[in-house]
Amino acid sequence: MDRSPCCDKVGLKKGQWTAEEDQKLMAYIVEHGHGSWRALPAKAGLQRCGKSCRLRWANYLRPDIKRGKFSLQEEQTIIQLHALLGNRWSAIAAHLPKRTDNEIKNYWNTHIKKRLTKMGIDPVTHKLKTHALCTSQSKDTANLSHMAQWESARLEAEARFIRESKHVSNPYHSQLQLLHNHKATYPPPLALPPPPGRPYFDILKVWHLTWMVSLTTLLEATMEVSKRKNYWNSVLNSMTLPIWVGLCSNRPFLWYIGSNTRD
DNA sequence: AATATGTCCAACCGCTGTTAG
DNA sequence: GCTAACAGCGGTTGGACATAT
Structure with a gap:
């Protein structure tokens, strides 16, 4: 009746993905779809937990992802939406086609937040300090x-x-x-x-x-x-x-x- | 050239709401 | 209705790389 645990963490690989692992994951999903993430690693021949596979696919391997520098328009959109939505990165990402919430979050934390702070704007409230x-x-x-x-x-x-x-x-x-x-x-x-x-x-x-x-x-x-x-x-x-x-x-x-x- | 410090970002962790049994 | 796994989310971290000393 009860489900078995999501994944046995002993023996599973962590850290950076190799090109070979990417290839295995990509090939499997292209052919079969991801289905159950929990079952995917074994079927695809990966020593990873399903969660790690899902994140790797969602944030990096998915074909509909745009990578690289954010345009001025994208940056302005992020700032505007953040003023409205706060740190709801997935909601913000929904308005930026082909960008992931993780990427937007990283860009906010490493670029935009610092710039606003430097300008005397509180990056949380978007108001002047x-x-x-x-x-x-x-x-x-x-x-x-x-x-x-x-x-x-x-x-x-x-x-x-x-x-x-x-x-x-x-x-x-x-x-x-x-x-x-x-x-x-x-x-x-x-x-x-x-x-x-x-x-x-x-x-x-x-x-x-x-x-x-x-x-x-x-x-x-x-x-x-x-x-x-x-x-x-x-x-x-x-x-x-x-x-x-x-x-x-x-x-x-x-x-x-x-x-x-x-x- | 060696070391320290800073920057960036992929990936992990842990929490929460949803769903399956 | 209850429980536990799943899926998604946001915060944080670790390490690679760049720059400063």
Whole structure:
């Protein structure tokens, strides 16, 4: 009635897989399918436990796996999804075709997490670490803080977009989908990110979904932060639809949804 | 050239939810 | 309904390799 143990660990090989083992596992699965992982090693002539075989297949041998460097688009997707989903690597991997959860997890831990930390962003909450702003004195640090602030706001807005665009009841859903699907109809992307040292109200361009309003000249760097805040509160709040699209770095992004104020 | 330190990633470990008996 | 194996997941580790001292 009861099942026998999954695998007898005595005598089973561990550690790096050899090319010969890979070949045996691959050949067996191609011919027979994996079936029961528990039974597979004996049938395939491998001195491994079924779990080890499953992991080797899932993370390395599977033919539909894309290996190598992550693209900028993939990296941005990972950051956005992580802001939404946290460390749910399998859920994140589901949105990145041909990438495994293990690979994404490794990439996050070795690359993205360090970079966000360096920028003063908490990789867990995706929010700015305030002490980083308070103690930053040097020009480089100030620039990093600004970039981090910019990036943090962008990530938050994009995460919010993904979240809200999933709700069918969202009245802006179709328009937002159109925006994302037809970026070419919007003005060409800017080649450069916001200049270091400029405060976050230095948004280069802002569009309303029903008519386009350029604020480039109004938000020049010469305008003091307090004035920009006043401008934001007095002018932008008066517009009807609380949906804004900004342009940062090299692609459009959703700036804000659902509220008229940023602060 | 030798050693120390850092980086990267494949693979393992242990936990949890699901399923078979 | 209970129990134990299975399958999947996320955290962690070990070792190969790269870089710094």
